[in-house]
Amino acid sequence: MDQPTVAAAFLPSPPRIGEPAPAFEVETTQGTLRLDDYAGSWLVFFSHPADFTPVCTTEFLAFANLSPAFKENGCELLALSTDSVYAHIAWVRAIEATFGARITFPIVADASGEVARAYGMLMPRESATEAVRAVFVIDDRQVVRAVLYYPMTTGRSVEEILRLVRALRTTDRHGVATPAGWLPGDKVIVSPPRTVEMAEERVKAGDPDCRDWYFHLKSPG
Structure with missing residues (x-):
């Protein structure tokens, strides 16, 4: 080496x-x-x-x-x-x-x-x-x-750098994460639940944007 x-x-x-x-x-x-x-x-x-x-x-x-x-x-x-x-x-x-x-x-x-x-x-x-x-x-x-x-x-890609700044600022404002390719106006990712009970409650709520207990999208704001 x-x-x-x-x-x-x-x-x-x-x-x-x-x-x-x-x-x-x-x-x-x-x-x-x-x-x-x-x-x-x-x-x-x-x-x-x-x-x-x-x-x-x-x-x-x-x-x-x-x-x-x-x-x-x-x-x-x-x-x-x-x-x-x-x-x-x-x-x-x-x-x-x-x-x-x-x-x-x-x-x-x-x-x-x-x-x-x-x-x-x-x-x-x-x-x-x-x-x-x-x-x-x-x-x-x-x-x-x-x-x-x-x-x-x-x-x-300067557009990607701008997208990154926007995503980070959205995270700070709303306490969320952003998915791949996220752009302003797209849905964001809600933090996964930290207990079994919370996971069960999330799934039972029947939100169509909750695809599984760990994967829950929502509109920002």
Whole structure:
């Protein structure tokens, strides 16, 4: 079996689901920002390998297109790569000039890789200096709620990331789970009963959305 490189061995562990998001203070295309600036709001914090690359450009166009929908769901966007702030500014301007799309969310200039390492965005077997396509969904208490990783070659589905934020917020509001492919307006999953008596009562109630004692759907709200 291949042994990990020395650089890989000393990378910090990325934050896991349910853990506090690592604090940061960073230079961005919209000035200095801190994680605390997003307190009380949800945040999708995502990394991309490099500016002026085609796959990353398609992703930024998708995020720009759905940015209003994220805001409607109380969620901000924050991007990161290890490029300089000058490269970020030039790229944002080029995207607007070429594609007519404005990038309204900030982009972190993490030239030292400090934040990328803290969040586990660097994968040494992919690149020693460029971040992979990582996504951290951070809630309004600054707790990590979901983590996604994509390789450099594969663009992400921004619609799926938006769906994930909506599903997590629905879970928080109503204390329910969401089934595969759930979209707003679809039925949600009621928590399974925790005693035999409760299971029997649920089945006897005759609700057509209760397919079995452990599988009970309902309309949200």
